[in-house]
Amino acid sequence: MTQIERRARSSGPDVLIVDDEDDIRELLELSLLRLGLSSDGAATLAEARALLGQKRYRLCLTDMRLPDGDGLELVRYISETCRDLPVAVITAFGSMDNAVTALKAGAFDYLSKPVSIDQLRALVKSVFSVTAKDDDDSKKDTSSLTGESPAMVQVRSLIEKLARSQAPVFISGESGSGKERAARMIHDLGPRAAAPFVAVNCGAIPENLMESEFFGARKGAFTGADADREGFFQAAHGGTLFLDEVGDLPLPMQVKLLRAIQEKKFRRLGDTTETQVDVRILSATHQNLKAMVEATRFRQDLFYRLNVIELRMPPLRERAEDIPQLAGILLARLSESSGLPPVRLSEGALRALKAYAFPGNVRELENILERAMALSSGEFIEADDLLLDPSDMGEASPAAPATPGGADLQEYLDQVERHVIEEALEKSGGNRTAAARALGVTFRSLRYRLERLGIKE
Ligand SMILES: Nc1ncnc2c1ncn2[C@@H]1O[C@H](COP(=O)(O)OP(=O)(O)OP(=O)(O)O)[C@@H](O)[C@H]1O
Numbered sequence: 001m002t003q004i005e006r007r008a009r010s011s012g013p014d015v016l017i018v019d020d021e022d023d024i025r026e027l028l029e030l031s032l033l034r035l036g037l038s039s040d041g042a043a044t045l046a047e048a049r050a051l052l053g054q055k056r057y058r059l060c061l062t063d064m065r066l067p068d069g070d071g072l073e074l075v076r077y078i079s080e081t082c083r084d085l086p087v088a089v090i091t092a093f094g095s096m097d098n099a100v101t102a103l104k105a106g107a108f109d110y111l112s113k114p115v116s117i118d119q120l121r122a123l124v125k126s127v128f129s130v131t132a133k134d135d136d137d138s139k140k141d142t143s144s145l146t147g148e149s150p151a152m153v154q155v156r157s158l159i160e161k162l163a164r165s166q167a168p169v170f171i172s173g174e175s176g177s178g179k180e181r182a183a184r185m186i187h188d189l190g191p192r193a194a195a196p197f198v199a200v201n202c203g204a205i206p207e208n209l210m211e212s213e214f215f216g217a218r219k220g221a222f223t224g225a226d227a228d229r230e231g232f233f234q235a236a237h238g239g240t241l242f243l244d245e246v247g248d249l250p251l252p253m254q255v256k257l258l259r260a261i262q263e264k265k266f267r268r269l270g271d272t273t274e275t276q277v278d279v280r281i282l283s284a285t286h287q288n289l290k291a292m293v294e295a296t297r298f299r300q301d302l303f304y305r306l307n308v309i310e311l312r313m314p315p316l317r318e319r320a321e322d323i324p325q326l327a328g329i330l331l332a333r334l335s336e337s338s339g340l341p342p343v344r345l346s347e348g349a350l351r352a353l354k355a356y357a358f359p360g361n362v363r364e365l366e367n368i369l370e371r372a373m374a375l376s377s378g379e380f381i382e383a384d385d386l387l388l389d390p391s392d393m394g395e396a397s398p399a400a401p402a403t404p405g406g407a408d409l410q411e412y413l414d415q416v417e418r419h420v421i422e423e424a425l426e427k428s429g430g431n432r433t434a435a436a437r438a439l440g441v442t443f444r445s446l447r448y449r450l451e452r453l454g455i456k457e
C-alpha cells in the first residue's frame, strides 16, 4: 500500500456497520468510538454495497439477517470485490452453524449477540494488527516450508490466507508431512504472532490429568494440586492453541473441549467462576478423522467445529521434485548441528530418494540423511549409504507373504498383520509409540495386537 492510499484509507470512517436495527447500529457505533474508531451505518445490503463502492473501510461488521438478503451474501460480495477488507458477522447467540458457514464463505471472524465491548476489542485488535503486518513484507517468512512443487506452493499460499483469518483450521496429512510446521506458520504470519503458540499432543496426556492440563486447577482442587495451575487454554490466551493428534482425545474430554471452544470460556478445576479466553484453535491428526466420526469414536459436533477449513499437507511422494532442495537444506542443517563436514548426495543417491515412497515423509527423509551422513566416508552420500527399504522402492508392490495354498483366511490375515507390524517396529527402531503412529492405530491397539500375535521385540 502506498503512502497516499494509506492516508486516503485512514481519513474516512474506519468501520462499516450493517444492521437493520437502529438501536444496534448506534450501540456498535458508540462501542467502536470508545475504541477510537469512527463508523458508517447501513440498514440494508443495497446501502452497504453503495457505501462500499464509494469509500474504503478497514473493517465491516454485518448482521446475518437483513431486509433485502442475508449477511452471507455481503461476505461473498466483499470477498469478491474488496478482498482486503476483513468482514465479521454478528450471529444470534447459539447459532454456531451460521458462524461456521460465514467463516467458510470468507468471513474474518464472528461476534455473537449481544456483542460485548470485550469481544469488539479483541476483534479490532486482531484486524488492525493484520493490516499493520501487511505493510511490513520483510517480516513474512513463508519459506519455512521448503519446496517449489505446485502442491507446496499452493499450501504456502493457503497458509498465508489462513493466517489472516481467525477460523479454526484442521490440518490433515500423513505422519511427518509437516503438519506442526504448517500450524506454526499460520500462527507466525497472523495477527497473533506476538502472543503464545501452545502445541498440545493430545495423545500424550494421561486421561485422568486431561481436564486440569487443559483448563487448569485451583490450589487444593485435587490431591497434589499444591499451587494454582495454569491450563493450556490460559497459556494460549491471545494466541493460538494447536491440538495435535486431536483424534486421540477420549470422548468425555471431547465434550468439554467443544464447550470451551464454542463459548470461549471454561472453568478451572476447583473454581466456581468461569474464565473468558481468546484463543485461535488449530488442530491436526494423521488419522482419518472423518472415518473416526463415522465409527462414533470422534464427536461429529466437535469435528464440525474444528474442521471449518481443512489444510491438507501433501505426502512427500506426491512432490518428489522437492526432494533435492529439501535434502540440501536438511543436510546443511545436519552438518551444522553435528559439526560434521558438509556432504552432498551423489546422482545415484538422489535418484534412489526420488523413487522412494517415504511412508514417514520429511521426518523420515531427515532420519535417512542423518544415518547416511554417519555411514558415508567421503564428500558424497551414495545410494547404498541410504539403506532404503526395498519394499518402499519404486513400483514394487508392498511385500506381503504369498497366499499359502489351503491356509485359512484368519491365519493368512494374521501373517500379513504380523509382517506389517514387525516392519513398522523395525523402522521405528523398536519404538512402539512411533510404530503405532506410522500404522495409524492407537498405542493401545498396537499393544493388543502385539499380545494377540505373540510378537516379542
Ligand atoms: N516443507 C518442509 N520444509 C522443511 N522441513 C520440513 C518440511 N516439512 C516437514 N519438515 C520437517 O520435518 C519434520 C516433521 O515435520 P512435522 O513435525 O511438522 O510433521 P507432522 O506432520 O506434525 O508429523 P507427525 O504426524 O509425526 O506429528 C520436522 O523436523 C519439520 O521441521
Ligand SMILES: [Mg+2]
Residues within 6 Å of the ligand: 179, 180, 244
Ligand atoms: Mg506432529
